[in-house]
Amino acid sequence: MENAASQSYLNSHTSPKxxxxxxxxxxxxxxxxxxxxxxxxMFSFFFAAVLLGFLMKLxxxxxxxxxxxxxxxxxxxxxFTLHAIIxxxxxxxxxxxxxxxxxxxxxQIGAKxxxxxxxxxxxxxLYLLGAIMAVTGVLLGGADTGWTFTPPYxxxxxxxxxxxxxxxxxxxxxxxxxxxxWGTILTGINFIVTIHRMRTKGMGxxxxxxxTWSIYATSWLQVLATPVVGITLLMIVIERIVxxxxxxxxxxxxxxxxxxxxxxxSHPAVYIMILxxxxxxxxxxxxxxxxxxxxxxxxxxASCSIAGVGYLIWAHHMFTTGMSDFAxxxxxxxxxxxxxxxxxxxxxxxxxxxxxxxALTPAMLFALAFIFNFSIGGxxxxxxxxxSTDIHLHDTDFIVAHFHYTMFGGAAFGLxxxxxxxxxxxxxxxxxxxxxxxxxxxxxxxxxxxxxxxxLLGYYGMPRRYHTYPDIPIFNQLQMISTVGSxxxxxxxxxxxxxxxxGLFRGKQTTEQNPWNSxxxxxxxxxxxxxxxxxxxxxxxxxxxxxxxxxxxxKAGTSIGADHV
Amino acid sequence: xxxLAHPIEHHxxxxxxxxxxxxxxxxxxxxxxxxxxxxxxxRSSHLEDFKLAAExxxxxxxAVNTVxxxxxxxxxxxxxxxxxxxxxxxxxxxxxxTIALGAAFLVIKSFEWGAKFEHHLFxxxxxxxxxxxxxxxxTPGEEMxxxxxxxxxxxxxxxxxxxxxxxxxxxxxxxxxxxxxxKGSINQEKPGVLERCGLYWHLVDVIWIFLFPxxxxxx
Amino acid sequence: MNTxxxxxxxxxxxxxxxGLIVLTVLTVLLSGLDVGNMGALLIAMSLASIKASxxxxxxxxxxxxxxxxxxxxxxxxxxxxxxxxxxxxxYSFRVIA
Numbered sequence: 029m030e031n032a033a034s035q036s037y038l039n040s041h042t043s044p045k046x047x048x049x050x051x052x053x054x055x056x057x058x059x060x061x062x063x064x065x066x067x068x069x070m071f072s073f074f075f076a077a078v079l080l081g082f083l084m085k086l087x088x089x090x091x092x093x094x095x096x097x098x099x100x101x102x103x104x105x106x107x108f109t110l111h112a113i114i115x116x117x118x119x120x121x122x123x124x125x126x127x128x129x130x131x132x133x134x135x136q137i138g139a140k141x142x143x144x145x146x147x148x149x150x151x152x153x154l155y156l157l158g159a160i161m162a163v164t165g166v167l168l169g170g171a172d173t174g175w176t177f178t179p180p181y182x183x184x185x186x187x188x189x190x191x192x193x194x195x196x197x198x199x200x201x202x203x204x205x206x207x208x209x210w211g212t213i214l215t216g217i218n219f220i221v222t223i224h225r226m227r228t229k230g231m232g233x234x235x236x237x238x239x240t241w242s243i244y245a246t247s248w249l250q251v252l253a254t255p256v257v258g259i260t261l262l263m264i265v266i267e268r269i270v271x272x273x274x275x276x277x278x279x280x281x282x283x284x285x286x287x288x289x290x291x292x293x294s295h296p297a298v299y300i301m302i303l304x305x306x307x308x309x310x311x312x313x314x315x316x317x318x319x320x321x322x323x324x325x326x327x328x329x330a331s332c333s334i335a336g337v338g339y340l341i342w343a344h345h346m347f348t349t350g351m352s353d354f355a356x357x358x359x360x361x362x363x364x365x366x367x368x369x370x371x372x373x374x375x376x377x378x379x380x381x382x383x384x385x386x387a388l389t390p391a392m393l394f395a396l397a398f399i400f401n402f403s404i405g406g407x408x409x410x411x412x413x414x415x416s417t418d419i420h421l422h423d424t425d426f427i428v429a430h431f432h433y434t435m436f437g438g439a440a441f442g443l444x445x446x447x448x449x450x451x452x453x454x455x456x457x458x459x460x461x462x463x464x465x466x467x468x469x470x471x472x473x474x475x476x477x478x479x480x481x482x483x484l485l486g487y488y489g490m491p492r493r494y495h496t497y498p499d500i501p502i503f504n505q506l507q508m509i510s511t512v513g514s515x516x517x518x519x520x521x522x523x524x525x526x527x528x529x530x531g532l533f534r535g536k537q538t539t540e541q542n543p544w545n546s547x548x549x550x551x552x553x554x555x556x557x558x559x560x561x562x563x564x565x566x567x568x569x570x571x572x573x574x575x576x577x578x579x580x581x582x583k584a585g586t587s588i589g590a591d592h593v
Numbered sequence: 594x595x596x597l598a599h600p601i602e603h604h605x606x607x608x609x610x611x612x613x614x615x616x617x618x619x620x621x622x623x624x625x626x627x628x629x630x631x632x633x634x635x636r637s638s639h640l641e642d643f644k645l646a647a648e649x650x651x652x653x654x655x656a657v658n659t660v661x662x663x664x665x666x667x668x669x670x671x672x673x674x675x676x677x678x679x680x681x682x683x684x685x686x687x688x689x690x691t692i693a694l695g696a697a698f699l700v701i702k703s704f705e706w707g708a709k710f711e712h713h714l715f716x717x718x719x720x721x722x723x724x725x726x727x728x729x730x731x732t733p734g735e736e737m738x739x740x741x742x743x744x745x746x747x748x749x750x751x752x753x754x755x756x757x758x759x760x761x762x763x764x765x766x767x768x769x770x771x772x773x774x775x776k777g778s779i780n781q782e783k784p785g786v787l788e789r790c791g792l793y794w795h796l797v798d799v800i801w802i803f804l805f806p807x808x809x810x811x812x
Numbered sequence: 813m814n815t816x817x818x819x820x821x822x823x824x825x826x827x828x829x830x831g832l833i834v835l836t837v838l839t840v841l842l843s844g845l846d847v848g849n850m851g852a853l854l855i856a857m858s859l860a861s862i863k864a865s866x867x868x869x870x871x872x873x874x875x876x877x878x879x880x881x882x883x884x885x886x887x888x889x890x891x892x893x894x895x896x897x898x899x900x901x902x903y904s905f906r907v908i909a
Contacts, residue, residue: 217616225609255623272747280740352905619888667829670871795872799864806856810843
């Protein structure tokens with residue numbers, strides 16, 4: 029007998045009865061549908077912001093003396109602000125938790141849904157509302173404050189108006205960021221309670237898959253850090269409207285205090301961005317090595333300690349602001365501690381590869397690229413965490429390259445790899461593996477030829493946020509390489525997005541449950557999953573990455589492995 | 594496309610819901626923590642101005658409001674207790690008393706704010722700042738507030754204002770709870786909503802417990 | 813949470829309330845003491861913390877909640893403490909020009 033609950037989630041839904049088609053998604057409290065909706069929204073924004081980045085790189089192709097101008101100088105500030113706001117607030121902060129966390133967290137722990145499904149839908153609506161506000165704010169006036177909204181500039185500046193309408197677009201966009209913040213806070217609360225309360229029988233804390241662990245650490249950061257920045261951004265709005273002087277030195281305020289409050293959130297936020305991708309890499313690597321992950325517990329604990337230490341080091345963004353020397357030394361010292369759990373993870377991943385039977389699937393290629401890029405990003409972070417080198421490198425292209433190596437080469441590569449890993453489980457379709465690998469090749473080569481020259485540029489003194497640069501041979505050559513790299517990278521991004529869309533609409537239908545032969549729980553459900561994820565109550569008896577036991581189960585027929593293995 | 598007759602039948606996890614609500618309360622706490630941090634920093638750098646400005650606030654009014662909020666917390670606890678024992682009527686009366694006390698707090702607060710406005714403290718703040726920017730709002734001879742006091746009043750208005758906003762939200766929530774109690778959807782078996790409303794109300798109280806000495810006493 | 817504890821009398825909340833009022837009076841009275849800025853701040857904040865703990869523990873029923881609730885509270889307060897201490901690692905050592 030066929031009932032709604034045993035059908036694919038794509039065909040049956042929990043939304044109000046009257047809803048069909050689009051509305052049955054938009055009103056759905058099903059964690060799987062919400063994850064898919066986030067994916068569509070987020071990758072659309074991602075692509076738009078990639079194009080902005082492409083234009084900015086094009087602008088840097090030739091020096092000022094050549095008369096080359098793609099973006100007018102007065103627009104350049106709002107271009108990089110917009111690029112950053114979209115990439116940070118609309119793409120990488122919601123990031124992997126919103127898309128793959130929503131979809132796979134309940135599946136990994138054997139739950140029917142998240143703890144508060146309706147709150148989950150509210151999070152998505154808040155995300156959309158914030159996104160729409162941010163985009164309209166840009167269209168109606170824009171902001172050239174940078175995504176950090178640093179006062180006093182953000183308090184005193186008049187907004188640039190594109191259509192000539194008098195409109196305080198900076199306050200508007202700050203409010204948008206506040207609303208987006210509440211979206212992620214509620215998601216964080218939801219996931220923490222889900223993990224604590226909804227694990228299936230036998231799923232102890234140290235039997236949870238590592239992606240779940242990384243989401244757990246991320247969620248705590250979202251809950252405890254986001255409110256601080258939310259209220260701080262609102263204080264800027266208040267200061268723009270009412271003449272109180274919280275952060276404006278002309279009115280007695282201290283702009284450095286704003287930076288403290290801002291980075292109290294925004295430094296943990298970089299771990300909000302990277303931790304879930306680390307979790308995805310921890311899933312992809314053991315699967316494609318067919319080996320238990322090396323040091324499971326140390327990776328789980330490292331996730332939590334990265335979150336903890338991530339809270340202690342915010343002021344390393346502020347070495348040049350004039351804060352006290354004592355604080356600068358203290359924060360520089362503390363910064364080095366975050367390298368420990370991070371390095372533990374990298375060593376564990378590489379140790380997992382050792383003597384594994386490695387399959388170079390698209391997901392695996394992205395995971396390996398993650399390790400490569402993230403290592404460069406992390407090690408250059410050590411340069412920046414050292415006080416003396418930071419004085420030289422601060423506000424240069426070196427920093428821009430450093431955080432792109434972690435955020436794009438790390439977090440985004442991990443997320444894209446995760447989508448390739450889980451694509452067939454989510455959609456019931458298979459993409460072109462060949463083209464996925466080609467897309468990876470373009471992205472990996474393009475990424476490194478775009479950002480590695482920027483490390484050198486920064487070292488030679490190229491300031492960030494500048495519209496152009498003087499006619500110096502070393503600048504000209506490196507900028508040219510970097511710009512050409514951006515073309516290769518954008519080609520790669522277009523190929524990857526095309527592979528997904530093509531797979532979704534033209535791809536081969538598949539019901540194969542476990543195409544990569546993975547030992548974790550989320551693969552033991554139908555493809556695509558049924559409405560309530562699992563048909564029967566589950567009981568977990570083994571460790572998530574115990575491939576020995578998994579192969580035994582497949583032989584005995586109690587677990588499902590890949591057909592082709 | 595098939596549809597479900599009953600949308601998801603989720604097991605209802607009271608303890609999980611409470612856990613989630615506590616997490617939400619921590620986000621509220623951290624929101625205020627940012628204010629308290631700003632207060633602490635400016636107090637440490639403008640100590641004399643903060644003391645002078647704090648003396649202009651009426652300790653009596655602050656103390657009365659503290660007692661009112663503490664009493665309202667007590668009635669809230671008793672209301673929940675009554676509901677869990679099945680004394681719906683008593684629970685409703687006690688909740689109404691809580692709402693009334695919250696309203697009394699707001700009335701007193703508004704008088705206090707009004708007095709501050711009347712003494713032109715806020716306007717003077719604004720004028721002082723405008724003057725600092727070279728705009729001639731001050732009439733000749735009128736005194737400008739020192740920067741530290743401007744910061745004090747700015748923080749006073751925004752922190753007590755945000756707190757008052759929370760009182761208003763709590764009050765509206767209690768009215769809704771009262772309505773649901775009359776309709777019977779909040780009852781002895783299902784006291785969860787009143788319980789969470791109570792937690793929220795107590796948190797607002799906790800925040801006031803810290804606001805009171807910082808603004809009215811440490812002068 | 814067991815029903816036995818829930819059905820206890822009104823005595824406990826009223827006792828706690830009385831304690832809160834006494835502490836409030838104490839806060840007001842002690843604020844008159846001349847103990848310097850840090851002394852006054854320390855006294856006021858300690859009393860406020862005791863009051864807040866009473867509200868959290870009894871009125872917000874943390875006394876009946878399982879361990880996990882208390883651990884969460886610990887995480888939250890530890891984080892708050894870190895934020896304040898580290899921010900003041902800057903402000904306490906500023907050289908005022």
